[in-house]
Amino acid sequence: MVDAVLDGIQPLAGRGLWADAWRRLRANRAAVIGAIVLGVIALAAVAGPMLAPHPIDAIYWDRVTMAPDFALGHYFGTDTNGRDLFARTLYAGRISLALGLAATLVSVAIGVVWGAVAGYFGGRVDAVMMRAVDVLYALPFMFFVILLMVYFGRNPLLLFVALGAVSWLDMARIVRGQTLSLRRKEFIEAATAGGIRDAVIIRRHIVPNCLGPVIIYATLTVPNVILLESFLSFLGLGVQEPMTSWGVLISEGARQLEGGQWLLVFPAGFLATTLFCLNFIGDGLRDALDPKDR
Amino acid sequence: MSAASILSVRDLQVSFDLRPATLFGKRRRLVAVDGVGFDLAAGETLGIVGESGCGKSTLARAVLQLLPSSAGTVVWLGDDLGSLSPEEMRRRRRHMQLIFQDPLAALDPRMTVGEIIAEPLDAFEPDLGPAVRGARIAESMDLVGLNPLMINRYPHEFSGGQCQRIGIARAMILKPKLIVCDEPVSALDASIQAQIVNLLGRLQREFGLALIFISHNLSVVRHISQRILVLYLGRLVELAPAEDLFVAPRHPYTRALIAAVPVPDPLIERAKPRLVLGGDVPSPLDPPSGCAFRTRCPKAITLCAERRPETTEAGPGRLVACHRWRE
Numbered sequence: 001m002v003d004a005v006l007d008g009i010q011p012l013a014g015r016g017l018w019a020d021a022w023r024r025l026r027a028n029r030a031a032v033i034g035a036i037v038l039g040v041i042a043l044a045a046v047a048g049p050m051l052a053p054h055p056i057d058a059i060y061w062d063r064v065t066m067a068p069d070f071a072l073g074h075y076f077g078t079d080t081n082g083r084d085l086f087a088r089t090l091y092a093g094r095i096s097l098a099l100g101l102a103a104t105l106v107s108v109a110i111g112v113v114w115g116a117v118a119g120y121f122g123g124r125v126d127a128v129m130m131r132a133v134d135v136l137y138a139l140p141f142m143f144f145v146i147l148l149m150v151y152f153g154r155n156p157l158l159l160f161v162a163l164g165a166v167s168w169l170d171m172a173r174i175v176r177g178q179t180l181s182l183r184r185k186e187f188i189e190a191a192t193a194g195g196i197r198d199a200v201i202i203r204r205h206i207v208p209n210c211l212g213p214v215i216i217y218a219t220l221t222v223p224n225v226i227l228l229e230s231f232l233s234f235l236g237l238g239v240q241e242p243m244t245s246w247g248v249l250i251s252e253g254a255r256q257l258e259g260g261q262w263l264l265v266f267p268a269g270f271l272a273t274t275l276f277c278l279n280f281i282g283d284g285l286r287d288a289l290d291p292k293d294r
Numbered sequence: 295m296s297a298a299s300i301l302s303v304r305d306l307q308v309s310f311d312l313r314p315a316t317l318f319g320k321r322r323r324l325v326a327v328d329g330v331g332f333d334l335a336a337g338e339t340l341g342i343v344g345e346s347g348c349g350k351s352t353l354a355r356a357v358l359q360l361l362p363s364s365a366g367t368v369v370w371l372g373d374d375l376g377s378l379s380p381e382e383m384r385r386r387r388r389h390m391q392l393i394f395q396d397p398l399a400a401l402d403p404r405m406t407v408g409e410i411i412a413e414p415l416d417a418f419e420p421d422l423g424p425a426v427r428g429a430r431i432a433e434s435m436d437l438v439g440l441n442p443l444m445i446n447r448y449p450h451e452f453s454g455g456q457c458q459r460i461g462i463a464r465a466m467i468l469k470p471k472l473i474v475c476d477e478p479v480s481a482l483d484a485s486i487q488a489q490i491v492n493l494l495g496r497l498q499r500e501f502g503l504a505l506i507f508i509s510h511n512l513s514v515v516r517h518i519s520q521r522i523l524v525l526y527l528g529r530l531v532e533l534a535p536a537e538d539l540f541v542a543p544r545h546p547y548t549r550a551l552i553a554a555v556p557v558p559d560p561l562i563e564r565a566k567p568r569l570v571l572g573g574d575v576p577s578p579l580d581p582p583s584g585c586a587f588r589t590r591c592p593k594a595i596t597l598c599a600e601r602r603p604e605t606t607e608a609g610p611g612r613l614v615a616c617h618r619w620r621e
Contacts, residue, residue, distance in 0.1 A: 015446045017404050186399040193358055194414040194464065195387030204413075208404045291448040292403060 017208055017289065024288040031284025038277035041270065045093030054084035056091045057242035065260045077262040079252065088244055089267050095239055096246040097274070099159060099229050100222040106164030108218050111171025116206045118172070119179025120198065130176065133169050141166055145237055159238060163225050174217055178210040212286045219282035223275050246271045300471060300504060301334040301357070306366035308349070308356045308528075312579075324579050326352040328528040329366070331605075336471065337502040341519030341536065343512055343551065345575055349528035350508045351395075354474045357506070358392055359383055388418045391465035395477035397457035401449035408445035411435065411463045418468060434467040438493060455486035459493070466497060474506045479514060491518055512555050516540060521611070524548050527578055527586040530605055533613040544608050544619040547571075547587050585617065593618050 025031055049056060053073030064082040068075055076085035118129035145162045152158055182188060182205070191201045230247020232238035239245050246267050253264030308327040314320055327349045334340050342350050355361040357368055359375050368375045370390070375383060391414070394400035401410050412431050415422070422430070432442035438459040449457055458478060465473050475494065479487040495518055498505055509515050515522055515536075522539050524531040524547065532545040543549045550571050557563045571590045576582055582589050588598035597617050608614040 015406060016409055017406070020406070020446075186394050186396060187402045189360060190392065190394060190400045190461070190464070191402075191413065193360055193387065193390075193392040194417065195384050196413060196417045197384065200417065204405070205402050209402070289404070292450050 017291070020291065021285075021288040025284050028284040028287065030280040031288075034277035034280030034284070038274060038281065041093060041274055041277070042097055044090050045097055048090030048093070049087050052084065052087035052090060054087050056087045056244070057083065059083055065256065065263075068262055076266045077260070079263055080256060080260070083242075085249075085263065085266060089246075089249060089270060092244045092246045092249050092267065093270060093274075095243065096226045096229070096271070099163065099245070100226045100274075102160050103163040103167050103225040104218050104221045106160075107167035107171045107221055108214060109168075110164075111168035112175050112207060112210065112214060114168070115172040115175025115177075116179050116202050116210065119176040120183060120202050120206055122180075122183070126176070130173075133172050136165070137169055142235075145232060149237055154237075154240070159229060159232065162232075163228060167221050167225060171214065171217060171221075174213055175210050178213060179206050182206055182209050208289065211289050215282050215286045215289070219275075219278045222278050223271070226271065298335045299333040300336045300371055302367075302369040303333070303357060304331045304367045304369070305329045306331065306353070306356055306368065307364050308352050308361055309364045322579055325581070326528050326578060327356060327363075329605075330523075330525070330528070330530045331366070332523055332530075332533060334472070334504050334506065336504055337498065338521070339498060339505040339507055339519045341515035341522040342506060342508045342525060343510060343515050343522060344525035344531075346510060347575060347578070348525045349578075350510075350525055351476050352528075353525070354392070354476050354506060354508055358387075358390060358474055360392075388414070388468050389471040390474065391468070391470045391472070392474045392476065393458070393461045393465050393478050395480055397454055397461050397478075397481065398449055398452075400461050401457060403449055406446050406448060407435075407440075407452075407460055410449070410460060411467055414464060414468050430467060434463040437466055437497070438463045453486075454482050455489060458482065458486075458490050462490075462493065462497070466501075469501060470503070472504045472506070474508075476508050477510070478507075480509065480511070487514065494518065512551055524551065527575065527581055529586050529615065530613065531587065531615055534609075535611055538609070538612060544612065544614040545587075545616045546591050546593050546618075585615075593621070 054060075060078060060082040062082070063072070063074065063078045065080050066072075066074060066078045066082075068077045074084050074086065076089055079085055079088065114129060114133070118126045144165070145158075148158050148162055188201060188205055191205055196204075226245070226247050228247075229238050229245055230251050233240075233245060233248045234251060239248065249267035250264060250271065253260070253267060256263045306327055307325065307329055309323050309325045312322045312324055314322070330353055332340060342353065344350050352361060356363045359368070363376060370386060373386070375386070378386070401407075405413075408428075408431050411434055412427060415427065415430055431445060435442045435445070440456065440459050440463060444452075449460065452460065461478075462473075473494075478494070479490050482490060491514060494505060494507070497503055505518070507515060507518055519536045521533065522536050523533045524539075524545065526547050532539065532543065532548045534544070539548060540552060543552055553567070554570075557566065573590045576586070576589055583599050584601055585591070585594070585598040585603050588594040591598065595618070601617070603615045603617045605613050605615045606619070608619055
C-alpha cells in the first residue's frame with residue numbers, strides 16, 4: 001500500500017483545527033509582533049512600577065507639570081500634582097489591561113455560550129434567553145453600577161463584575177445571529193443524523209464556526225471596557241486616587257493639552273499601541289481559525 | 295412485506311404549518327408527505343423518484359426522525375421511532391446514516407477530513423485509543439477510495455466527488471445497517487456519478503447495507519435499486535420491483551416519467567413516442583381534489599376528481615395508487 005511506502009515521511013497522526021490554527025498563527029508576522037509588543041507592555045505594567053525611579057503617589061511640589069526630564073528620572077514628565085507620569089502610566093496599565101482582558105473574557109465566555117445555546121435550540125428556549133438579554137439591556141448601566149456600589153461598597157472587584165455583566169449582551173446577540181444561520185447548514189444536519197449530542201454539536205460545530213465575528217468583536221470590546229472604566233472613574237465609581245488607569249490618565253491629560261502635551265501623549269500612546277496589538281492578534285486569530293482563508 | 299424487513303413505514307404524513315402572510319391571514323398547512331408507506335429489507339435498495347418538490351427529501355428526513363411527522367409510524371427493528379426519547383433515538387442513529395446532495399455543504403469547513411469521518415465514531419465509541427481510532431479512520435477512507443494520507447486536509451481542498459466520498463466514509467465508519475442517500479449524485483459530474491453509484495453498490499454488497507436511494511434521475515435509480523417508489527406531490531404513486539416498473543409501469547405518471555428518460559441513441563430517441571405531461575406540478579398548499587395527479591393525467595375521469603385512489607396491490611410486490619391502473 002501507499003502508506004507503507006510513505007510511512008515515516010508524513011505521519012498519519014490526525015490534526016485538529018486548534019493545532020492547525022496555532023501553526024498558522026505563528027506564521028503570521030503581524031500577529032506575532034503584536035503578541036510580543038503586547039507582552040512587553042504587560043510585563044512593563046506588572047514589573048515597571050517597581051523599577052521606576054519614583055513611586056506612583058510621591059508628590060514633588062517643585063516639579064508640577066514638568067516636561068520629561070531624564071536627569072531627574074521623570075522619563076514621561078510629571079502631572080499637575082507633581083507626580084511621576086512614568087510610574088503612573090505603567091501602573092495604570094495593570095488596571096486597564098486587567099479590566100479590559102478580564103471583562104472581554106467574561107463577555108466571550110458568557111456571550112458565546114448563551115448565544116449559541118439560544119440560537120441552536122431556538123423556539124421557547126431562544127425566546128426566554130433572549131428576552132433575559134433584552135431586560136438586562138434595558139437596565140440603565142449607571143443605575144446598575146450605583147446599586148452595586150451602594151450594596152457592596154466600593155471595591156475594584158465590583159468593576160469587573162459590572163463591566164463583565166454588560167459587555168456579554170452584545171456578544172450573545174452576535175453569536176445567536178450566527179448560530180441561527182449555521183443551524184440551517186447541512187453539516188449540522190449531518191451531525192444530528194450521525195447521532196452527535198447537541199452539546200457536542202454546539203461545541204464542535206457551532207462555536208468554531210462563529211469564531212470569526214466573535215474574535216473581531218472581542219478585540220473591539222477591550223477598548224470599550226477601558227474607556228467605560230475611565231468614565232466610571234470620572235464619576236467617582238471606578239478606581240480612586242492614588243490608583244489610576246489609562247482612561248483616567250488620558251482624560252486628565254486631555255485637559256492639559258496646552259502646556260502639558262506629554263500628559264496626553266504617553267498614556268494615549270500606550271493605549272493605542274495596546275489596541276493595535278490586539279487588533280493584529282485578533283486578525284491573525286480569525287485568519288488562523290479559518291482553514292479556507294490562506 | 296418481507297420477513298426480514300428492518301424498516302417499516304406506514305401512512306407517514308409530514309406537514310408544515312405556514313405562518314400567515316398578513317397579521318390576520320389564515321394559517322395554512324402544507325402537507326409535504328401524505329400517507330406514504332413502504333418496507334425495507336436488510337441489504338435491499340429502495341429507490342425513491344419524483345420531480346423536485348414532491349417531498350423526497352422530506353420523506354427521507356421524516357424516516358430518520360430529523361423532521362417531526364404529523365401522522366403515521368416508522369418502525370425500525372421493532373421499535374416505533376416516533377415514540378422514543380431523544381436519547382434513545384440518538385443511540386439508534388448509529389445504524390442509520392445519511393448522505394447529502396451537496397457534498398461540500400455537508401462537511402464542516404473547520405474540521406479536517408479525519409475529524410469529520412471520525413465524528414460518528416467519537417459519538418458512539420468514545421473510548422477507543424488514538425491508534426485504533428486512527429486505524430478505523432484510515433480503514434473507512436480506504437473503503438471509499440480516499441487516500442488515508444489526506445486525513446489532515448480540509449473539505450474545501452477536495453473536489454465534489456471526493457467530498458461525497460468523505461461523506462460516505464463518515465456514514466460507513468460505524469458499519470450501519472441503513473444509509474439514506476438524499477440525491478447523492480445530483481450535484482456531481484456524470485462521470486463521477488457513475489463512480490459514486492458503483493461505490494455505493496459495492497459497499498452494499500460487501501456489508502449487506504440497506505439503502506434508500508433518492509433521485510430525480512430514473513436511470514441512476516434503476517441502476518442501483520431493487521425496488522422503486524414513485525412519489526408525486528408527497529403521495530405514493532407506484533411501488534414496484536425495478537425491472538417490473540420499467541417494463542410495465544401501471545400508473546400514468548410513472549409511464550410519463552419513463553418516457554422522459556433520454557436514450558443515448560439519437561435514432562431511437564427521435565423515434566420514441568412522446569408522452570409529454572402538460573401543465574405544472576400543483577402547489578402542495580392547494581392540492582387537487584381526489585387524485586393529486588388528475589390535473590395532468592391523460593386518462594383522468596370524473597371519479598379521479600371525486601375520490602382519492604387507494605393504494606392497491608397490483609401484482610406481486612407491486613403497489614399502485616390509480617383508479618384506472620388495470621386499463
